[in-house]
Amino acid sequence: MRWHSALTLLGGDGQIAADAWTELEHRYGEPHRRYHDLRHAESVARYAAEFAADPRVTLAAWAHDVVYDATPGEDERASAAWARLWLTRAGLAEEDIARVEALILTTISHDAPADDLLATALLDADLAILGAAPEIYNKYARGVREEYAKYPDAVWTPGRIVVLERMLANPRLYRGEPARERWEAAARRNLAAELGRWRSPGLDRQNVEP
Incomplete structure (x- = not known):
């Protein structure tokens, strides 16, 4: 599932989704990235959607490394904040925004409750490599x-x-x-x-x- 499709499925504004994607592409294309680039995000989004067909895990997968300065913990929190900002602008419900944000934050410790199927999908997809x-x-x-x-x-x-x-x-x-x-x-x-x-x-x- 693509970024735009996932966001609009949750009731988000299509133009804001496109604007967010433009920034997301720019960030993943930063010259210091050697692995955590758009291909990595695409891979994570693809596998995560395979494991759990839920637009919220798709959004988390696309955004989970959108901020990446090789500073563990800070990068994930900044990526979660980026997602919250854009999903709020797009008009998503707070419940969905919070879920996406929380999913991204699970990538700090790569842990979550055993029954959290969306986190399982995201974390397993992140380690596919x-x-x-x-x-x-x-x-x-x-x-x-x-x-x-x-x-x-x-x-x-x-x-x-x-x-x-x-x-x-x-x-x-x-x-x-x-x-x-x-x-x-x-x-x-x-x-x-x-x-x-x-x-x-x-x-x-x-x-x-x-």
Whole structure:
């Protein structure tokens, strides 16, 4: 489901939807983005709609990284605020605005109540890249490292190792059964391979995922 369709299905103004989309496209096209760009948002929106056919999760998927300055927590809160601003301008009901905002905020911790099906759809879709073919995963990981280029390897490497170890220690990377069946095994292989390379001395940084 596209941004405009989702917004108008919820009763939003079509022209405001178009104006918001113009800004959204501009933001996702910022030159510092190497992975969190419009293609990522489109992928998340596509999978999220597949897992839960609800226009609110579609709007959250499109907007969840609309503000991205490689500042975890602040980026998600700013993206949620961006969504609230534009959805309010478009005339959506407060209930729907709050739901979209809350969904975006779940991407800070990547956690939500187990029975929140919309959050499950969004969070699993956001992690779809982990279960991609190795060459696609590697490209994603290099892109993220470039987005965090402000951190030298001496800072980035131990932090990335902790993130990878924590993810691999989780008994389930994906919340929903459809996502687990599709991506879990491949995601664990990709994460383990990346972790091994970051732990290796003499690492070739150009061919490693961050």
